Ligand SMILES: Nc1ncnc2c1ncn2[C@@H]1O[C@H](COP(=O)(O)OP(=O)(O)OP(=O)(O)O)[C@@H](O)[C@H]1O
């Protein structure tokens with residue numbers, strides 16, 4: 031019993047028997063079809079431990095991310111975020127929790143409002159979540175820019191005036207602005223060229239140490255997962271087919287599907 | 297005998313925002329031969345998407361304008377064609393796979409409807425068997441169900457592959473694919489690239505593949521075009537570029553890719569950032585980050601030099 035309590039409070043994120051089913055109406059025969067996008071998955075993420083989520087396209091990775099962020103309602107199962115079941119909490123409580131769990135998406139250009147300057151983009155989450163007193167906003171924006179390696183002079187620019195890599199830094203600065211404990215990264219570098227990928231990954235590693243962060247890291251690039259995550263889960267058709275230390279899963283896979291993924295690396 | 301299919305010469309593109317013009321593409325040159333696969337690589341923001349979409353007059357929201365240059369295809373200069381004339385070429389003779397699925401797929405139309413509309417626009421016959429097999433070829437399982445789904449009901453990688461199927465079903469002369477494998481996993485990347493290779497052989501279809509993944513380029517491209525700061529900075533056949541890059545930027549890019557493949561403690565990274573179009577100057581775009589720079593590199597944008605059948609925009613070579 032006491033072990034269980036420690037386990038529950040000790041995890042950042044604990045997912046149990048989580049499922050999400052979508053119903054598709056098939057016009058031709060007016061039949062309904064159920065898609066088991068996420069099918070009875072369970073995993074735990076400990077503080078400052080990052081978990082990679084890999085697997086075939088359509089295997090349910092983004093759906094899992096959206097469930098954990100409660101952007102989607104689960105069909106079944108439990109999502110414990112810092113020991114609280116987020117399926118049970120109301121909108122207001124979720125809003126408070128939202129500052130502890132942030133997201134970084136893939137498409138850098140569509141993720142930022144083109145009508146807002148970098149300065150406004152960074153102040154927005156600071157104001158919404160009341161992170162610092164109003165008179166300290168400017169100082170906080172400078173601190174965030176410095177953390178992600180952007181010169182303070184870039185503040186006055188709009189997203190389309192920055193490169194893809196610089197935009198990704200702004201997105202990361204926004205994500206860390208609320209001082210989250212966990213960041214869900216859905217393909218954070220896959221649209222960037224290799225020189226910028228290196229810069230951004232080095233930055234994410236640095237921030238993880240400095241801010242004691244945990245990542246749930248979705249990527250189809252096994253090299254990136256090897257680099258970023260202590261733990262890896264492999265999804266296939268809505269299920270987690272293999273989970274364990276990255277050094278085991280990615281170097282000595284047990285499951286046939288994981289082996290297939292590793293063999294296919296170009 | 298091989299013949300050139302398309303020849304783009306010194307293309308320049310500007311965007312107009314609030315009545316202010318910003319030149320984004322300062323010099324884009326590319327030749328693609330019949331049956332050839334050319335790769336474009338380069339820094340994020342260097343102009344790969346804008347220059348290749350401008351071949352088909354598809355710059356975002358029509359804010360972009362070709363200010364000079366030629367796009368020679370089939371004895372015509374595409375840069376001068378009207379919208380009506382372009383409609384017979386776009387999607388039929390030259391097809392484009394967008395980097396971002398949201399740009400190409402209509403959000404409120406089922407996938408089946410999108411195929412029907414495309415084929416109807418070009419007076420081609422729709423057959424659900426042909427469409428289903430095209431979807432299966434790009435690794436879409438249960439194609440029959442997918443035809444009845446909307447893009448928002450599909451995953452990132454599924455939408456990306458549906459766009460690929462849409463673009464090759466008309467059997468164009470030239471396929472331009474913008475990061476076609478950036479949201480799919482390794483086993484599907486191989487499947488899609490093998491498919492590209494098959495149709496390239498079977499129909500002698502030429503291709504321009506925009507990618508940031510050297511492994512993808514190595515797997516299917518014959519030749520590479522490297523871009524930086526709105527300019528082509530190097531072109532040449534793939535092996536010479538990979539084994540002996542001429543431009544200092546290409547050299548750094550290959551080092552970064554190598555470090556990602558064989559990392560030790562931390563990744564090799566190229567410090568600094570490329571100039572954005574608002575900061576463009578008449579000097580070498582790579583000047584601020586270059587290890588072999590000299591004062592003369594700041595006097596003008598270097599011209600393209602020929603070196604043993606390759607081209608490079610660097611004074612020091
Ligand atoms: N809103 C929705 N309605 C119906 N089906 C959906 C919806 N969202 C996702 N799906 C289905 O759920 C499955 C999993 O999708 P998901 O986006 O989670 O995949 P993924 O693993 O992130 O794939 P990718 O690597 O391609 O991004 C897919 O078969 C998809 O069609």
Ligand SMILES: Nc1ncnc2c1ncn2[C@@H]1O[C@H](COP(=O)(O)OP(=O)(O)OP(=O)(O)O)[C@@H](O)[C@H]1O
Nearest residue numbers: 190194311320339340341342343344345346356573
């Ligand atoms: N509508 C627009 N208005 C103004 N500038 C634009 C517009 N679209 C693109 N740009 C600018 O043009 C430049 C080239 O962009 P482009 O999208 O071609 O880069 P890219 O090489 O494809 O980069 P990535 O690898 O990130 O896709 C960038 O500096 C971008 O900010």
Ligand SMILES: [Mg+2]
Nearest residue numbers: 091092451452
């Ligand atoms: Mg996804």
Ligand SMILES: [Mg+2]
Nearest residue numbers: 344345346395
């Ligand atoms: Mg692009």
